[in-house]
């Protein structure tokens with residue numbers, strides 16, 4: 001062997017076959033085994049990459065299957081469905097993957113492709129007009145990464161959003177950026193971010209009881225229109241717009257003063273349930289959240305974490321969702337972001353209010369897309385959210401998840417995501433995410449970039465001596 005031969009690259013022993021020009025099988029020795037998510041270059045072909053979706057062992061070597069993707073004009077001379085036989089393939093260079101994944105605007109990058117730090121993975125913003133499911137076990141970095149996405153949307157699009165924030169994690173989305181004075185910070189500060197909080201006297205989070213739908217009022221008061229028909233009827237008659245002028249403390253005395261036995265029963269119900277004491281929920285004279293959202297600030301954060309009772313969170317969520325649905329005919333786009341979505345749309349809610357919120361979200365999942373109401377739902381396990389909602393999602397973000405059952409369930413619901421990539425989620429580190437669906441150019445495992453604005457609630461450190 002000459003000295004020259006020693007520096008030449010090892011001959012490639014992996015070869016690819018494709019009968020339809022779209023899917024492929026590549027076989028090679030174990031030493032060249034790729035991972036799901038890798039890209040392979042075809043010898044002598046610049047315009048096509050082989051995207052590996054699944055890899056299995058095959059005797060002494062491996063068999064990889066996946067999809068052929070065009071990355072430039074080189075392949076256009078060939079018919080798209082032309083077969084490939086016995087083509088040598090090798091790991092691809094970052095610049096070829098860059099052309100496929102990174103787009104032209106680095107501001108759209110959600111992070112770097114795992115294993116290829118030089119390749120940014122760009123968001124495809126015009127595909128946020130679908131529902132998105134965001135899943136990962138506790139501590140996997142969902143809320144942090146969701147914050148990264150929301151910042152990218154704020155900086156690069158004019159898509160307004162409303163954020164249901166049960167842990168007060170997004171209440172600092174409007175605050176001084178981490179690097180004040182940077183271009184990023186300036187771009188973010190130009191966008192109007194309204195944070196509504198139960199205890200904030202300037203921007204209180206409130207909704208109007210009188211403006212709730214009849215079904216929502218009945219859910220708050222646990223009334224059944226048939227079983228409790230007299231009281232329900234009194235509710236419909238009495239709680240109209242004029243009621244807005246009655247002070248909170250006067251509602252029960254007012255009902256009693258009417259001398260009507262059904263109004264008396266209603267007064268007792270209000271007292272027993274303590275609904276009048278939800279003083280941080282009802283707007284009375286204050287501007288309700290529905291009016292703020294109707295104005296479409298760039299982002300409206302609803303700090304549901306500021307309520308003491310889960311019923312108050314649900315009442316506010318229902319008022320907002322019902323109002324969005326009632327105005328759906330306006331077809332004004334809105335991204336509806338729900339962190340800890342299992343609070344608002346579990347499979348089996350325990351209260352009438354919970355059922356009403358879940359049912360409205362099922363309806364928005366099924367029919368909202370054409371009205372510009374797009375959901376982005378984050379949770380720890382797929383089974384914690386109603387299946388009728390998960391199955392309507394076309395974009396998936398999957399962060400670390402150990403449970404095989406959960407991964408299996410996701411693979412079967414999100415049939416368009418390669419199983420080989422879903423399986424990797426058990427080994428993800430914090431901040432790594434599989435993104436798949438139209439909102440990214442290709443299914444990709446991404447190491448998410450840093451936040452620009454601070455996260456509200458971060459992990460509590462262990463006290464040390």
Ligand SMILES: Nc1ncnc2c1ncn2[C@@H]1O[C@H](COP(=O)(O)OP(=O)(O)OP(=O)(O)O)[C@@H](O)[C@H]1O
Nearest residue numbers: 137138139140141142143144380430431455458459
């Ligand atoms: N990419 C990251 N870079 C730096 N810190 C991160 C990153 N991802 C997460 N963290 C930090 O790790 C902690 C847990 O992350 P996060 O709150 O996002 O988890 P989660 O998946 O939303 O968990 P849970 O389901 O319990 O809400 C937080 O303190 C967060 O700031």
Ligand SMILES: [Mg+2]
Nearest residue numbers: 142143144339
């Ligand atoms: Mg979280």
